[in-house]
Amino acid sequence: MKVRNLIAGGLLLCAGSALAEEAPIEGTVEAKCVITTETTGVYGNPVPYKLSTAAADGGVLPIIRYDVISADYYKASISHPEEFTSSPDLDDSVTWTGETEVHEVSDVAMASYETDKVEYNNVTDFDLTVAGSTWFKVSSVAEYGYQKSFPAGSYNAVVNAECIAL
Amino acid sequence: MAHQFTPAYPKLVPSYVREVWKADMNLLNMRQDVEYFEFGVFDKDWEGIPFALSGNRIVRIKYLERKDINVFIKREDVDRVKYICSKSKIVAGQTKQITSISSRICSKVQ
Numbered sequence: 107m108k109v110r111n112l113i114a115g116g117l118l119l120c121a122g123s124a125l126a127e128e129a130p131i132e133g134t135v136e137a138k139c140v141i142t143t144e145t146t147g148v149y150g151n152p153v154p155y156k157l158s159t160a161a162a163d164g165g166v167l168p169i170i171r172y173d174v175i176s177a178d179y180y181k182a183s184i185s186h187p188e189e190f191t192s193s194p195d196l197d198d199s200v201t202w203t204g205e206t207e208v209h210e211v212s213d214v215a216m217a218s219y220e221t222d223k224v225e226y227n228n229v230t231d232f233d234l235t236v237a238g239s240t241w242f243k244v245s246s247v248a249e250y251g252y253q254k255s256f257p258a259g260s261y262n263a264v265v266n267a268e269c270i271a272l
Numbered sequence: 273m274a275h276q277f278t279p280a281y282p283k284l285v286p287s288y289v290r291e292v293w294k295a296d297m298n299l300l301n302m303r304q305d306v307e308y309f310e311f312g313v314f315d316k317d318w319e320g321i322p323f324a325l326s327g328n329r330i331v332r333i334k335y336l337e338r339k340d341i342n343v344f345i346k347r348e349d350v351d352r353v354k355y356i357c358s359k360s361k362i363v364a365g366q367t368k369q370i371t372s373i374s375s376r377i378c379s380k381v382q
Contacts, residue, residue, distance in 0.1 A: 137281070139377055142274035143303065147371030159371060168371050171274075179280055187371070191362075246371065264362065265373045270355070271280045271380035 137176040139234075139269035144241060145169040147265070149248070154255035157248045167243045169209055170267045174234045180269050182232045186246045187263035194259035198251035205245050206230035212238035233272075242267075274302040275309075277358040277377040284350050284381060287342075293350050295381065297341040299358055301333040303375070308332055308361040313345060314378075316354045322346065330361060353381045 149157040150164025159165035172182050186204030190196075208220040215236045224231040234240065244265050250256045277299050287294040299309060310330045313323040324344040325331070333339050343356055357378040 136279060138276060138278045139280070140274050140276045140302075141375040141377060143305070143373045143375070144273070146305075146373060149371065168373055170373060170375075173274075176280075191372070263371050265371060266376065267373055268376040268378065270378040 135175060137179045138174070139180045139271075140173040141267050141269055142171040142173065143168075144171050147244065147246065149246075149261060149263075151256070153253075155250045155253045157256065157261060159244070159246045163247075167245060168265050169241055169243050170265070171239055171241050172234060172267075172269060173239045174237055174269075177237045178233075178235050178272065180234045180271055182234055182240070182242065183229060183268040183270060184232075184242055184244060185229045185266040185268075186244050187248075187265060188228050190248075190261050190263050192260065192262040194257040194261075196250070196257070198254055200251075201249045202228070203247045203249075204228060207243055207245075208232070208240060209243040210241040212240070216240055234269075273304060274300075275306070275358070275360055275375040275377060276300040276302070277379060280379055281382045282356060282379050284345065284353060287344055289344070291347040292344050293347055294345070295343045295356055297343060297356060297358075297379065298338060299331075299333055299341055300338045301335060303360060304335050305372070306360040306362065306375075307334055308363065310359045310361050311341065311343065312355075312357045312359070313343060313353055314355040314357065315352045318355070321349050321353055323349075355380055 147159045147168030148166040152163040159167050174180050184206045188202045213236050219232050282295040284293045284295050313321045326342050355378045359376040362372050
């Protein structure tokens with residue numbers, strides 16, 4: 107009987123010590139930039155000679171989210187398309203226009219991003235001076251020749267979203 | 273649908289090969305639409321600098337995979353290195369969407 111009690115006590119002790127075991131979870135937060143594709147864009151074709159991502163033209167604006175952990179570490183540089191990456195054969199010129207704008211912000215201090223942005227060629231730069239998330243929307247319009255109909259087929263273009271450490 | 277490349281400010285340190293230095297980078301692919309990433313090393317004027325990786329310059333990193341990337345640079349070029357970049361590669365015909373997004377993240381060497 108004594109032996110049985112001792113074994114039972116020993117088992118209880120073992121169980122007790124097992125319950126006290128710790129399973130550590132480690133993690134570090136470091137300065138980083140994460141680029142997330144929230145919405146891939148789609149060209150609408152409101153008139154035969156025009157492809158546009160504007161909602162009014164039946165398109166969908168691409169939306170890109172930038173998450174930065176620390177303020178003043180990165181700048182966002184976004185380029186709207188200036189050529190198709192794939193399309194049917196085109197024998198006339200295509201005129202490209204586009205714009206990148208702040209769509210949403212996670213912090214009111216980011217309100218100045220839109221006014222402080224720098225535009226050159228097809229590129230728009232934003233200094234990410236506040237930690238948090240910023241959503242950018244990119245509009246893109248392609249017009250073919252002088253109101254010439256785009257040939258039927260599939261058209262692909264690429265928006266380049268860059269995050270560069272300062 | 274995200275792309276993460278760290279650290280933001282890597283340091284170049286001597287590697288196990290004489291006269292070759294290296295930077296230890298890490299890429300996390302959370303983009304379902306991308307499986308390949310290209311790496312580049314640049315000076316302050318964005319001129320390319322020769323470098324080597326443990327494998328190819330275009331690396332396959334599957335969705336939700338995290339990969340350590342060792343970037344090797346010749347000792348003579350170390351002082352010129354300013355940026356180490358990773359860029360998502362969109363495979364032709366891989367996607368049916370008609371505007372794709374290419375992401376590129378550049379870390380600045382200290």
